[in-house]
Amino acid sequence: MIRQSYMRKALLVGGLMLMFPFSVRAEEGLTRAEVFRQVEALSALGDSLFHDPSLSASGKLSCASCHDEAHAFAPANGLAVQKGGATLQATGHRATPSLKYLQAVPQFTEHFFDSEDEADESIDNGPTGGLTWDGRANTLAEQAAIPLLAPFEMGNKTQAEVVAKAIKAGYEQKLRAFEPFLKTTSLFVVLTKALETYQQSWKIFYPYTSKYDAYLAGKVALSPEEQLGLKLFEDPAKGNCASCHISQPGHDGTPPQFTDYGMIALAVPRNMELEETRSVSSYDLGLCGPDRQDLHDRPEYCGLFRTPTLRNVATRKVFFHNGFYKTLHDAVAFYVLRDTHPDRVYPKDTHGTVMRYNDLPTQYQDNINKDPPFGERVDNNPALSEKEIDAIVAFLQTLTDGYTQSGP
Template sequence: MDMAQRGHRAVPSLKYLENVPQFTEHFFDSEDEADESIDNGPTGGLTWDGRANTLAEQAAIPLLAPFEMGRQTPQEVVNRAVRAGYGDTLRELGPYLHTTNLFVVITKALEAYQQDWRRFYPYSSKYDAYLAGKATLSPQERLGLKVFEDPEKGNCASCHKSQPGYDGTPPQFTDYGMIAVGVPRNRALPFNRNPNAFDLGLCGPDRTDLKQHADYCGLFRTPSLRNVATRHTFFHNGFYHSLRDAVAFYVLRDTHPEQIYPVGKDGKVLKYDDLPERYQENINMDPPFGPQPGNRPVLSDNEIDAIVAFLNTLTDGYSATQASDATQ
């Protein structure tokens, strides 16, 4: 294993995966509890391309990936675990999991570990406290929430659901759907040194069963925005390293693309440069994307800052006592 080798996708969070549905090409769901006739298209799965349906399946991916744990076979993973002293424990767990395959035991153990709600889905953010009536948002945070939910402004909540479900489920800040947003090509990735190499999400290269679906090319799963303010890379290819820049991308992509994409030798902006032209019709054009009257961005700088402030309220570990101390 070469620890200096880089992959071609940003590492997704393992938090708040407990409600993610298994991948399906036809997901029927609606905000109206009585209406389940709306087909939302490809949805679900635990990876950027939805190819893992269980936490055990997801756990196997980094164990065998050449740019992560780098083991070549499941047996090599088992051999290392045994040499590290876990052999007896793994064999003892096997009968409970109805298997003698120790690699399966390892991935199932990792799956069980991720059932710890205190670590993986505590719902302990300021926004959770706000929804419970135990915290107050600042004026800037309230503005951010308003713009986040406004379908004519940020329209963020159309994909990043910000209100509890009709069954009382806390807001997940994702609809689990697949979407192409046309994020710029990350030329810092070794994978992208080949100008003909493209990460097409649902239709490859990591996922191979849907590669014939041209209408899926460029689509990646919408991640939850919980704890997004703690991240240092954004979008599937990790192009952005600032949360504010990531938010501004949505605002400027189609009104000021020269601020988003590189410019070619002919002076033309290389818009949507990380997706072959034949697939660019898959790119989402819902607000805040798309051309705007007078070419004016749909959000002001103050509104972008407000959304960022609101997103900071989604970080777990909020304490009303600490917040009170910080204001004194």
């Protein structure tokens, strides 16, 4: 039954997510058709704004410069971090994520209880959800303000500066037209809402058109290698990947998002490429700062980052929050080598000692996740062989959208 209804369910989830924030307006006397028309128009405006470099201090950087549709809304280049700011020379310290499949990211909470009907609802899954690597934005509109105002991204100093640029670029009338619908007199609010609505266009941002979706819908078979990869991905004694990157549809047929949105410390190696723009003693500690400001006094949260979706992961050129890994094979190998062969993961200091977990200060290293495939093993053999890693990579390649029977 799940199979037959699978694609229908995928589309339904998409449509509902888009209409939900506006459904309340329908109750206020606007017809459904009118609400739908306004949402479509707002989305079209968001599309223009998303691709418009005139909203940046440099005049050269749009959202799309870093989030390229042809690359699942991640960068086209292979840089660990993108360049931005007024002269396009500034850099942050985080890899640019894909913007696809963010529609179901729950609001950030420190105590997440799973409401999936097969899950045990009494289990506290700990900090979960929110947008960006550290979950510090709860809506796409709130999130859009971050790059517009970040000195190393679009580089505006104030919201007023963003609005002034939008007016200069000819958007005033179009933005004002949505003030009644959005019940606001702030053009900055309209602008960020438009960007949000565009990013909720399911046909573009969550189409569920991967080979794996076709497989779940019963339309195509996986190759023997992909099938093996899926098995290893799900097997708790092998990859155990699916314990965080959920791979099976929900009880009601909801398509898997390949994440449980949990915040986890993996201790990815420090990316020395970023060293020139930050001091040797500064660390990106994710949930406890410094980008995120509200959980500074929570040492148990230092080093935690949000589990990303693995949909379209094979189109990425850099992996993890700091972009340390450059190939999917190496990114997967990290999981099985970290605790069995740390010398193959971390650099050595001048005395030849392996600098284990070198991007997380010692006092926070208890936060590091040790679930399989991590952890030391009796025989010290990695949980996955090279061939098995290749199979998982082959499986991950089935998660790329745009699959047709003749090829991905």
